[in-house]
Amino acid sequence: MSKDYYKLLGVGKNSTKEEIRKAYKKLAMKFHPDRAPNDKKVEYEEKFKEINEAASILADEKKRQQYDQFGADAFRGGGDSSGHQGYDFSDIMSQFRGGNFGDFGDVFDQLFGSGGGRSRGTRARHGAxxxxxLTITLEDVAKGKKETLHFNKVEYCDDCKGKGASKFDSxxxxxxxxxxxxTQRTPFGIFQQTAPCPYCHGKGExxxxxxxxxxxDGLVRKEKELEVTIPEGVEDGMRLRVSGEGEVGQNGGPSGDLYVIIHVKPHKFFKRDGxxxxxxxxxxxxxxxxxDDVDVPTISGKAILKVPAGTNSETILRMKDQGLPFVRYGGKGDQMxxxxxxxxxxxxxxxxxLITQLEEEKPQKSFIKKIFG
Ligand SMILES: [Zn+2]
Ligand SMILES: [Zn+2]
Incomplete structure (x- = not known):
């Protein structure tokens, strides 16, 4: 029986290690025995073993070369009738048990040598x-704001302090x-390593x-109250990160972050431009x-604007520093x-x-005179 490992993984003979890794991952997920329908358990397990066998050869440069030259027979014999020579698949299978697909990376790491993998159950997980x-007004933008947020999030259970039980056996x-x-036999040789205990998942109890x-599971959904400071000058759509205020991590992993997404309500009178x-x-x-000196509303109260004599309609006058604070650089914009x-x-x-008297001055007539003489 000579197997075509390339065909098994659905990759070309010249495929890169990365392409092989990807193909393997896809197939291993698909034919994972825990995902097999009840009537196809054996078929899936067989297929899964074949995929792993193929990957264990093609992931190893030296073995791949041998295989290219001599075919699958190069790896047969040595008293191993299974044909899965040099690789202990029961190890892999035991690591896949439990259907924890999130930890699939661990097995890839062993096959493809990116290193650093740990067994499932104890892996620290980053909280979500x-x-x-949060909707705020333009006045809030001008002054900044303290806001108390109410939301639900996953935290450690108080009753069991996140341990999931009150009593433990060693x-x-x-x-x-x-x-x-x-003791692990991998495509890269045999080595010994300490691994988290599969019974207690590294907890010792x-x-x-x-x-x-x-x-x-040690986690509960809780109602949370949190005061945050919205800085002056925030812009619509801005996301403010409150570090560590997201959901709690698992197995000692760090908590996630809370993002406050800012929406600024349009103002009745003011239009914002930065x-x-x-x-x-x-x-x-x-x-x-x-x-005249005219009272003008600004975002932070009344101010006086000097309208110079002879101002035309539609003229834009600038009131320096009467705009909004800049959130990043400090300083303020202007009011136009x-x-x-x-x-x-x-x-x-x-x-x-009075208007009639003014009309007698006839500015239009002198304008026409200027043009036509
Ligand atoms: Zn609890
Ligand atoms: Zn244990």
Whole structure:
């Protein structure tokens, strides 16, 4: 029986180690015995072994070369009738037991030598990150804000202190050390290593009971209250990271982070452009002509704007540093005021007389005279 290892993994003869690794991973996930339908257990296990056999040869440069030259027969004999020569698949199988696919990487590491893998059960897991959507006003942006957030997150169970049980027996399998010595035969040779005890998952003790509150996994969902400071000048869509306030990690892994996603409500009068604020200000005809000191709303209260004499409608006047703080660089933007001259509709008799007097000056006529002589 001569097997085509390349065909088994569905890769070409010139494929790179990385391509082989990927193909192996895909197939190993697919034909994992724990995923087999009940009527196909044997078939899956057989296929899974074949995939591992192929990978154990093709992942090893030297063996791959031998295989390319002599075929699968190069690895037969030596009293090993299984044909899985030089590799102990029961080791791999035992590590896959329990259906913990998240730890698949451990087995790849052994096959493909990226190193650093540990057995399942004790691997420290980073807690999940959380997102909190917070809507604030433009006034909040100007001043900054302290906000108390209420949200649910996974934390350690108080009843069992995250251990999942209140009473423990010491683990006899590993003499409470949490570790066992293992001899591993891999494509890269035989070596001994200490591995987390498969019975107690490296904890050195076994739960006698199961915590009623958390059902034994040591984690519960809790309502949390957290005060955060929203800095001045934040922008719509910005994500503020609150380090370590996400969900708790497992097996001593670090907690996730909380992201506060900022939404800024549009303002009735002010339009934001980065640090600058834009506003339209109605002024009277006489204020435009003669100039005036005008009260103007700003985001942080009232301020006085000097409208110079002879200001045209639509002129934009700048009020320095009356905009929003810049969240990153410090300093402030400006307020840009677009003046709009309001033409009076209802006039008193006196006003009418005055306008009529003004009209007699006829600025248009002198304009026409300038052009046409
Ligand atoms: Zn508990
Ligand atoms: Zn143990």
């Amino acid at each position: 990150d959380l997102a909190y959507e 683990c006899n399998h590993c003499h409470s050390s949490g570790y066992v010595k293992q 076994l739960p006698q009971n199961s915590c009623h509150k958390c059902g034994g 640090g600058d604020l834009h506003i339209t200000l109605p002024i009277s005809f006489s204020q435009a002509v003669l100039g 005021v677009k003046v709009k001259i309001e033409v009076p509709i209802k006039l008193t008799k006196k006003q009418k007389d």
